[in-house]
Amino acid sequence: MSAPLTRIDPLMHATQSPASPLCAESHALPAENLLARFDRFGPRYTSYPTADRFVEAFDGRALHTAIEDRRDSWSARPVALYVHIPFCESLCYYCACNKIVTKHKERATPYLDSLFREVELWRERIGERARAGQLHLGGGTPTYLDDSQLALLIERLSSAFEFTPHAERAIEVDPRTVDRARLERLRRLGFNRISFGVQDLDPAVQEAVHRVQSEAEIAELMRAARDLRFDSINIDLIYGLPRQTPAGFARTIERIIALRPDRVALYAYAHMPQRFKPQRRIHESELPPAAHRVTMLAQAIAAFSTGGYDYVGMDHFALPQDALARAKRQGLLTRDFQGYTANPECDLIALGVSAISKLGAIYSQNHRDIEGYQEALKTGNLPVMRGIVLSRDDLVRRSIIMALMCQGEVSFESIEQAHLVDFRKAFASELQELAPFEAENLIRIEPDYLRVTELGWFFVRAIAMVFDRYVRTSVAMSPRARLI
Ligand code: SF4
Numbered sequence: 001m002s003a004p005l006t007r008i009d010p011l012m013h014a015t016q017s018p019a020s021p022l023c024a025e026s027h028a029l030p031a032e033n034l035l036a037r038f039d040r041f042g043p044r045y046t047s048y049p050t051a052d053r054f055v056e057a058f059d060g061r062a063l064h065t066a067i068e069d070r071r072d073s074w075s076a077r078p079v080a081l082y083v084h085i086p087f088c089e090s091l092c093y094y095c096a097c098n099k100i101v102t103k104h105k106e107r108a109t110p111y112l113d114s115l116f117r118e119v120e121l122w123r124e125r126i127g128e129r130a131r132a133g134q135l136h137l138g139g140g141t142p143t144y145l146d147d148s149q150l151a152l153l154i155e156r157l158s159s160a161f162e163f164t165p166h167a168e169r170a171i172e173v174d175p176r177t178v179d180r181a182r183l184e185r186l187r188r189l190g191f192n193r194i195s196f197g198v199q200d201l202d203p204a205v206q207e208a209v210h211r212v213q214s215e216a217e218i219a220e221l222m223r224a225a226r227d228l229r230f231d232s233i234n235i236d237l238i239y240g241l242p243r244q245t246p247a248g249f250a251r252t253i254e255r256i257i258a259l260r261p262d263r264v265a266l267y268a269y270a271h272m273p274q275r276f277k278p279q280r281r282i283h284e285s286e287l288p289p290a291a292h293r294v295t296m297l298a299q300a301i302a303a304f305s306t307g308g309y310d311y312v313g314m315d316h317f318a319l320p321q322d323a324l325a326r327a328k329r330q331g332l333l334t335r336d337f338q339g340y341t342a343n344p345e346c347d348l349i350a351l352g353v354s355a356i357s358k359l360g361a362i363y364s365q366n367h368r369d370i371e372g373y374q375e376a377l378k379t380g381n382l383p384v385m386r387g388i389v390l391s392r393d394d395l396v397r398r399s400i401i402m403a404l405m406c407q408g409e410v411s412f413e414s415i416e417q418a419h420l421v422d423f424r425k426a427f428a429s430e431l432q433e434l435a436p437f438e439a440e441n442l443i444r445i446e447p448d449y450l451r452v453t454e455l456g457w458f459f460v461r462a463i464a465m466v467f468d469r470y471v472r473t474s475v476a477m478s479p480r481a482r483l484i
Contacts, residue, residue: 063359
């Protein structure tokens with residue numbers, strides 16, 4: 001994965017209220033003291049409940065039942081596909097991803113064999129060639145695979161799934177593993193969206209995190225991606241890394257804006273060396289103090305805003321003409337395991353070690369270790385490690401949290417009709433707990449609606465957390481919960 005830590009962001013960012021049209025003059029940017037006050041760890045809500053709530057009682061049989069239950073809908077609506085390639089050639093010290101760092105490229109071959117077996121098993125279980133409207137290759141480093149391996153992967157996926165004519169095909173790219181010629185070949189393989197993991201352009205920071213890539217090389221890759229007409233180019237950045245300073249990071253942001261990526265994901269680094277071994281190589285004395293982190297975030301938000309970018313939602317900025325910004329304006333944003341998307345909500349079939357699928361009211365996660373993943377497949381079973389069947393309470397809270405995160409508003413009536421609850425009665429305590437947010441003009445509690453204000457978009461995660469039953473019932477959120 002280009003920017004794995006990016007799955008962790010204790011801070012919230014800014015955006016426009018979906019109720020008001022995007023307009024540069026009307027941007028409300030949060031003061032540093034507000035950012036500091038609401039700076040808290042929390043889930044990214046790429047799923048609800050978050051993966052740390054999945055249970056091992058959910059096994060392959062439970063997934064099989066869920067697949068059976070969807071039997072009539074496979075042809076009705078295209079699914080999304082995610083493929084996890086866990087290998088990387090070198091270790092980035094901030095990494096919190098599920099990856100295998102090895103220069104032994106031959107290790108990819110048996111992994112791909114297992115992956116192809118998993119594809120076949122899904123095809124057999126579904127019983128037909130389901131349509132696929134999206135493909136996302138993540139990791140690890142998908143470009144660890146060579147061209148022929150990637151071509152074979154696409155071929156196997158295409159024989160099991162029928163890609164729709166305008167299917168979105170995205171790939172995460174480590175800039176150190178590609179050049180213009182390689183990008184051309186990726187384009188020929190059908191990839192139309194690309195995401196570069198940049199993190200920071202400052203050589204001192206790159207050295208401190210063991211991920212050195214020159215600005216000139218990144219600029220050349222950006223030019224090549226433009227020439228090759230990728231539909232959307234994303235750049236991932238991280239703030240809070242060792243040796244970062246507000247001045248240095250401001251320079252990085254300025255140069256990134258000059259490169260004009262269609263989208264930017266800006267994430268916060270969370271230093272948890274007890275949990276993530278690679279981070280033990282980071283010198284704590286080199287980490288920026290909390291006040292500098294807040295300054296870097298505030299500066300970045302202001303720079304992207306004046307640089308012509310719309311704030312899409314937690315972590316994401318996009319040029320106004322990009323599909324993500326358009327979806328935001330139209331109230332059509334959705335969320336999946338890659339973050340915000342402009343695609344309609346759909347089932348997700350996720351393949352590979354640790355990948356998480358979503359089918360209606362269930363989530364199912366594959367084994368997180370490669371051995372367990374491969375062993376399960378040898379027995380002819382889908383390699384399920386854990387998962388969850390959502391309860392009625394989970395479903396209503398998922399609807400509320402996703403509506404807040406994606407549309408910035410919750411209609412009490414639509415929740416009441418869909419879930420047969422009396423909103424004000426069922427969520428009386430949550431509405432009370434929103435009072436401090438209302439006092440700071442981050443949310444408006446209206447007779448029939450909750451509406452996140454323009455300023456409140458910076459804190460939408462904290463607002464959503466008020467409705468998370470698992471956070472509410474935990475004395476303290478587990479470290480794991482903070483990462484998902
Ligand atoms: S080690 Fe691999 S997965 Fe981790 S950040 Fe680096 S490239 Fe991404």
